[in-house]
Amino acid sequence: MHKLTVQHVTQYFKKREILKNASLELKIGEITGLFGRNGSGKSTLLKIIFGTLKAQSVRLQVDEKLYKPNQIITKQLVGYVPQFSFLPALLKVRDVIPLFYESSDDQDMIFNSPKIAAFSDQKIGTLSIGERRYLELLIIGNLDHPFLLLDEPFSMVEPLYKEKINEFLISLKAKKAILITDHYYQDVWKISDKKLLLQDGKITKIIEKTALVEAGYLRSV
Amino acid sequence: MWRYYLDVTKFSLLFSALFCLFFASGGGFFYALIIGLIVFGIFGTVIGLIGFNYFHATEYYTYYNLGFTKAKLIRTTYLINLVLAIVCTGLAMLLNLIF
Numbered sequence: 001m002h003k004l005t006v007q008h009v010t011q012y013f014k015k016r017e018i019l020k021n022a023s024l025e026l027k028i029g030e031i032t033g034l035f036g037r038n039g040s041g042k043s044t045l046l047k048i049i050f051g052t053l054k055a056q057s058v059r060l061q062v063d064e065k066l067y068k069p070n071q072i073i074t075k076q077l078v079g080y081v082p083q084f085s086f087l088p089a090l091l092k093v094r095d096v097i098p099l100f101y102e103s104s105d106d107q108d109m110i111f112n113s114p115k116i117a118a119f120s121d122q123k124i125g126t127l128s129i130g131e132r133r134y135l136e137l138l139i140i141g142n143l144d145h146p147f148l149l150l151d152e153p154f155s156m157v158e159p160l161y162k163e164k165i166n167e168f169l170i171s172l173k174a175k176k177a178i179l180i181t182d183h184y185y186q187d188v189w190k191i192s193d194k195k196l197l198l199q200d201g202k203i204t205k206i207i208e209k210t211a212l213v214e215a216g217y218l219r220s221v
Numbered sequence: 222m223w224r225y226y227l228d229v230t231k232f233s234l235l236f237s238a239l240f241c242l243f244f245a246s247g248g249g250f251f252y253a254l255i256i257g258l259i260v261f262g263i264f265g266t267v268i269g270l271i272g273f274n275y276f277h278a279t280e281y282y283t284y285y286n287l288g289f290t291k292a293k294l295i296r297t298t299y300l301i302n303l304v305l306a307i308v309c310t311g312l313a314m315l316l317n318l319i320f
Contacts, residue, residue: 052285076288086282088224099224100287140286 002028004077004147004177005061006049011041012056018044019055020201026147026177031169033192034181035206037217040198042181043083046149049179050080062146079145081136083152089125093135096124100139113138114164130161137165147177154184166191185212222297225273225284229298232272233265251317255310262306266299 004026011019018041026032036042047053049060051072060067062077072078087096093116101107111120116138119131127135133153141148153169154162169178169191182188189195195206199215206212209221241257273280284294 050285052282070290073285073290074288074293079286080282082279082282084279086279088228088277088280088283099283143286145286 003063004049005059007059007061008057009045009048009055010057011044011048011053017201019048022198022201022203024179024196024203026179028146028175028177029173030193031173031178031180031191032194032196033188034179034196034198034203035185035188035212035215035217036181036198037215038183041201042198043151045198046080046082046151046179046181050078050149052080076143076145078147078149079140079143080149081140081151081153083155085124085132085136087124087132087136087139090123092123093120093127096135097139100143106142109142110138113168115161128158129155130157133157134161134164134168137168141168141172141176145176148172148179150178150180150182152182152184153180154182154187162187185218222284222287222289222294225280225289225294226298226301228277228280229266229269229273230302231269233261233269233302236268237261237265251313254313258306258310258313262303262310265306266295266302269298269302270295 005023006025007023009019009022010017022041022045024032024034034042034045044053048055048058048069049072051069054069058069060069060072067075067077088099094111097107097110101110110116115131115134119127124132124135134157137150137153153165157165166187169180172178180188180192189209196203197206197211197215197217209218212218213221237257237260240260241253244256245253247253281291
């Protein structure tokens with residue numbers, strides 16, 4: 001399994017066409033950064049790929065095999081870290097990890113990751129944004145999904161944890177394809193191998209930061 | 222999956238217990254218990270889902286990442302509670318006959 005191809009994504013909200021036949025490709029070994037202004041449809045696209053939002057049209061293909069959107073979750077093809085907190089807020093970190101990992105070796109891998117021991121006795125709801133985002137990424141990133149979608153993993157995260165998140169994502173690249181979207185564009189730009197711009201419902205590949213200025217996403221580089 | 226089941230069922234049990242107490246206050250513990258069990262089996266999961274959606278809606282993404290769809294979670298929870306209610310109702314009726 002090496003490549004996720006997403007094609008012909010069209011989505012309307014009321015009469016507004018958010019995505020117009022948008023397409024992208026994720027390859028294992030690559031981190032793809034998706035840029036776009038607020039409301040351009042980035043999170044919508046991620047939810048459509050993950051299968052939690054029904055699109056007017058979408059074609060999902062992993063290597064040569066086609067999948068229906070409702071098979072993405074059941075086949076565990078894609079991991080998704082949404083922009084909001086999704087771990088049970090009332091549980092302690094040490095009780096959340098076994099929800100995701102049955103074997104003690106796998107649990108230890110998370111427990112023994114840098115910085116986790118420092119807050120493993122805290123409840124999820126009391127963690128700082130940086131601690132929570134880092135934990136969410138570690139938990140979901142280490143699951144077996146070959147493709148990983150990250151919605152705003154750097155937002156509001158303190159520099160120390162950004163560094164850890166960067167290191168972790170780079171370490172995941174060898175076995176996963178990762179799609180990141182975040183308004184902290186410099187963090188995404190730095191880490192991504194391929195850059196995409198979502199504008200007017202369409203996705204285009206960009207090479208230079210000036211394309212973000214031309215698209216009205218940035219004032220200047 | 223069991224975490225989801227427990228989170229939904231705590232609301233179901235609370236709702237059914239309140240129903241049970243309401244009928245028990247009118248006299249007849251046995252009939253109140255049976256009504257509570259029937260309410261738990263048929264409507265309890267629906268109330269539990271409303272509670273879960275209100276207090277824990279974002280946690281669905283925990284289960285999605287583990288391969289469970291919302292439909293599968295709801296279906297499994299409903300079936301377990303329905304079977305549990307039937308078994309407990311049968312047991313209660315049997316005990317009532319014996320004692």
